Amino acid sequence: MSSAAMAATDPVDAASWLEHWTLEADGEPLKTHSSLLLPVRRNGEPAMLKIAHEPEDRRGSQLASAALGC
Secondary structure, eight states, rough: OOOHHHHHHHHHHHHHHHHTTTOEEOOOOOSSEEEEEEEEEEETTHHHHHHHHSHHHHHHHHHHHHHTTT
């Protein structure tokens, strides 16, 4: 999926997260009530990028990042 298509799907700049984490989009994004989920690949391995919209989900991702040293 192109960066333009992702940006049109969600107001969050998914392209900047793909660049930040060195990811390649690998499928259509999925929207939930609280997040955008984007199938991705990193170093050829499949993964899922979650971009949270709700404050509670954002706090959880900040906690996980801190715990992992990101």
